[in-house]
Amino acid sequence: MAGQLHDSDFKNPVIQWIDTRLPIFTMMQKEYAVFPTPKNFNYFWNFGALAVVTLVIMIVTGILLAMSYQPNTELAFDSVQHIMRDVNYGWMIRYIHQNGASMFFIVTYIHIFRGMYYGSYKKPRELLWMLGVVILLLMMATAFMGYVLPWGQMSYWGATVITNLFSAFPIVGHGIVTWLWGGFSVANPTLNRFFALHYLLPFVLVGVVFLHVAALHIVGSNNPLGIDVKSPQDTVPFHPYYTAKDSIGICIFLLIWAIFVFFAPHALSDPNNSIPANPLQTPEDIVPEWYFLPFYAILRSIPNKLAGVCLMFGSILVLFVLPWLDTSPVRSARFRPIYRREIWLLVLAVFGLGICGAHKPEGIWVPLSRLCALYYYLHFLVILPLLGKFERPLPLPESISKAVLRRGGGPLPQGVAAKPMEKA
Amino acid sequence: MRAVASYFAALLLGAIAATPAMAQEAPVPPPQQWSWQGPFGTYDLADAQRGFQVYKDVCSNCHSMNNLHYRDLAGIALSEDQIKAIAASVQVPQGLDDQGNPKDGPGTPASMFRAPFANPEAAKAALKVAPPDLSNIINAREGGPDYVYAILNGFTPAPPGFKLAEGSNYNEYFPGHQIAMPQPLHGGDVTFADGAPNTIPAEAHDVVTFLAWAADPHMVQRKQIGWRVVLFLVVMTGLTYAVKRQVWSDVEH
Numbered sequence: 001m002a003g004q005l006h007d008s009d010f011k012n013p014v015i016q017w018i019d020t021r022l023p024i025f026t027m028m029q030k031e032y033a034v035f036p037t038p039k040n041f042n043y044f045w046n047f048g049a050l051a052v053v054t055l056v057i058m059i060v061t062g063i064l065l066a067m068s069y070q071p072n073t074e075l076a077f078d079s080v081q082h083i084m085r086d087v088n089y090g091w092m093i094r095y096i097h098q099n100g101a102s103m104f105f106i107v108t109y110i111h112i113f114r115g116m117y118y119g120s121y122k123k124p125r126e127l128l129w130m131l132g133v134v135i136l137l138l139m140m141a142t143a144f145m146g147y148v149l150p151w152g153q154m155s156y157w158g159a160t161v162i163t164n165l166f167s168a169f170p171i172v173g174h175g176i177v178t179w180l181w182g183g184f185s186v187a188n189p190t191l192n193r194f195f196a197l198h199y200l201l202p203f204v205l206v207g208v209v210f211l212h213v214a215a216l217h218i219v220g221s222n223n224p225l226g227i228d229v230k231s232p233q234d235t236v237p238f239h240p241y242y243t244a245k246d247s248i249g250i251c252i253f254l255l256i257w258a259i260f261v262f263f264a265p266h267a268l269s270d271p272n273n274s275i276p277a278n279p280l281q282t283p284e285d286i287v288p289e290w291y292f293l294p295f296y297a298i299l300r301s302i303p304n305k306l307a308g309v310c311l312m313f314g315s316i317l318v319l320f321v322l323p324w325l326d327t328s329p330v331r332s333a334r335f336r337p338i339y340r341r342e343i344w345l346l347v348l349a350v351f352g353l354g355i356c357g358a359h360k361p362e363g364i365w366v367p368l369s370r371l372c373a374l375y376y377y378l379h380f381l382v383i384l385p386l387l388g389k390f391e392r393p394l395p396l397p398e399s400i401s402k403a404v405l406r407r408g409g410g411p412l413p414q415g416v417a418a419k420p421m422e423k424a
Numbered sequence: 425m426r427a428v429a430s431y432f433a434a435l436l437l438g439a440i441a442a443t444p445a446m447a448q449e450a451p452v453p454p455p456q457q458w459s460w461q462g463p464f465g466t467y468d469l470a471d472a473q474r475g476f477q478v479y480k481d482v483c484s485n486c487h488s489m490n491n492l493h494y495r496d497l498a499g500i501a502l503s504e505d506q507i508k509a510i511a512a513s514v515q516v517p518q519g520l521d522d523q524g525n526p527k528d529g530p531g532t533p534a535s536m537f538r539a540p541f542a543n544p545e546a547a548k549a550a551l552k553v554a555p556p557d558l559s560n561i562i563n564a565r566e567g568g569p570d571y572v573y574a575i576l577n578g579f580t581p582a583p584p585g586f587k588l589a590e591g592s593n594y595n596e597y598f599p600g601h602q603i604a605m606p607q608p609l610h611g612g613d614v615t616f617a618d619g620a621p622n623t624i625p626a627e628a629h630d631v632v633t634f635l636a637w638a639a640d641p642h643m644v645q646r647k648q649i650g651w652r653v654v655l656f657l658v659v660m661t662g663l664t665y666a667v668k669r670q671v672w673s674d675v676e677h
Contacts, residue, residue, distance in 0.1 A: 039675055078491065081559065082491075085491060085492075085641060085642075236675055236677075241672060247664040247667070247668070248664045252661055254657055255658065258653045258657060259654065261650070262646055262651075262653060262654070271564050271568075274563040274564035275560075275564045401676075404676055404677055
């Protein structure tokens with residue numbers, strides 16, 4: 001085989017020359033142009049693409065910010081002010097990045113909910129799902145360290161509270177905390193290494209996202225019916241059908257993001273973080289950013305620190321085994337009459353935890369957060385395993401195209417095999 | 425199932441309804457009308473210029489604004505000559521002299537706003553509590569401009585029976601009501617060249633306008649760009665929707 005060139009269908013001589021030596025164009029054509037995709041996606045299937053777009057925007061704006069940021073406790077706060085005031089369009093880059101973190105979590109949480117509602121984690125997509133949970137964990141670590149960088153009051157005290165959680169572990173706990181800090185308190189070494197890691201982790205994220213997408217392209221996408229693709233009639237090529245549909249979602253998503261950036265840039269941030277970090281003055285209430293509130297509420301609902309920490313981390317780790325906790329063979333909630341309603345209770349519990357997390361753990365908030373946390377675990381550890389055994393699913397449609405026909409009526413679909421890209 | 429859901433929802437709603445009564449100890453600052461509110465709002469520059477005068481003559485005796493330079497004052501429409509004159513009227517640190525000693529000299533437009541104290545420790549030694557830097561004060565307080573305005577207007581005699589700690593002053597809107605800052609504005613603290621009123625509320629209104637500008641000097645440009653971005657994205661959404669309809673027109677879905 002030595003010296004043989006790869007076959008290429010590309011006519012353009014330059015592209016062909018490259019493609020016969022390194023078939024990236026053939027690969028792109030196969031994975032993103034003709035890639036057969038179920039034709040019945042709803043707009044929930046936009047959110048994966050939205051997350052990729054967000055990741056790219058975050059990396060680009062983040063690199064630009066890093067050019068003017070100083071990871072030093074004496075300089076960090078003022079360097080962010082310098083970006084906001086003196087750097088050309090620095091305010092725009094920073095507001096995009098700062099609000100982008102929230103946008104990233106909104107998009108990702110909806111993406112995860114879609115996976116749960118339509119059973120996207122079930123065989124053969126278990127590994128795809130687990131890679132997604134790894135992405136979530138990396139995102140959380142990245143967001144947490146990024147929030148420390150402006151070195152405001154919430155940056156400092158948030159970092160202190162969260163890193164201190166590790167001290168709950170017996171024997172090794174305090175050693176871990178000292179090791180994380182690079183000293184005996186959150187201080188300059190902590191900020192410096194958080195900056196290094198905050199710069200590194202997004203690129204690790206890119207790698208895991210690549211694996212996530214690669215795994216998706218092996219097993220193919222799930223769809224709102226949750227049934228397998230049976231014939232080419234059930235699919236359309238990714239391009240132009242889903243590039244067009246994703247584009248709508250991207251425009252609307254960027255519109256929402258832009259409204260935050262240009263008209264309400266502080267809507268999602270805590271005023272305390274506009275005060276420089278002061279180790280001698282604890283803010284009245286230390287709250288993380290909104291996207292961590294449900295987990296923070298679980299932590300604070302448990303009187304025992306170690307148990308609280310374990311339950312908080314466990315609330316995400318449990319997602320790793322979700323494919324095996326859910327015993328129902330039916331993927332889509334559309335055909336699971338009980339699950340379809342029950343999952344909204346989980347959503348309610350998570351929102352409830354989010355609201356509890358924003359309040360001091362006193363009065364009604366303590367029992368409420370306990371109730372919600374209990375339900376969260378009940379859903380995954382008790383209800384899902386049992387439901388698969390007792391629930392009687394509705395009859396599944398024969399195929400995606402049959403279901404589409406029954407719903408829409410109208411003429412028979414034409415062959416929807418690869419459609420040539422229209423040239424303007 | 426529905427019963428459980430409504431139980432959950434009722435608990436949540438009850439909890440939300442119950443919070444304001446429990447959480448607030450200081451009264452909520454009454455909302456004011458500000459020129460920069462809303463998606464089209466801009467700073468009233470005459471107010472901001474008068475506000476700078478209030479800051480310069482009153483606030484800056486104790487409070488720094490370390491994130492601002494005199495050149496930034498072009499943002500509230502002060503002329504180049506005015507800015508040069510303002511900067512030159514103060515002595516600011518200018519590095520080291522030939523002997524290696526710190527040296528002061530008249531400010532230039534590139535100088536940082538002169539700070540009343542060399543560092544927070546010096547401020548603390550003189551005043552017992554270091555006054556906060558005012559560069560970001562509007563962003564750094566819950567309630568923003570309404571809160572700062574309420575504080576400036578909120579100095580009243582302590583109600584009978586209220587125990588005031590030594591060195592603190594009673595303020596209606598400060599959390600806990602005991603504020604280290606003595607009443608800064610008494611009315612008539614400054615005389616405005618344009619003859620605008622200099623009562624406490626008028627001075628407070630002007631200085632809050634100035635501080636709001638100082639905390640967010642690019643706001644006007646931000647909103648202008650924002651409208652263009654929003655308009656562009658609305659058009660793009662419409663276009664992509666039309667394209668999507670066209671592309672999908674031959675598929676039953």
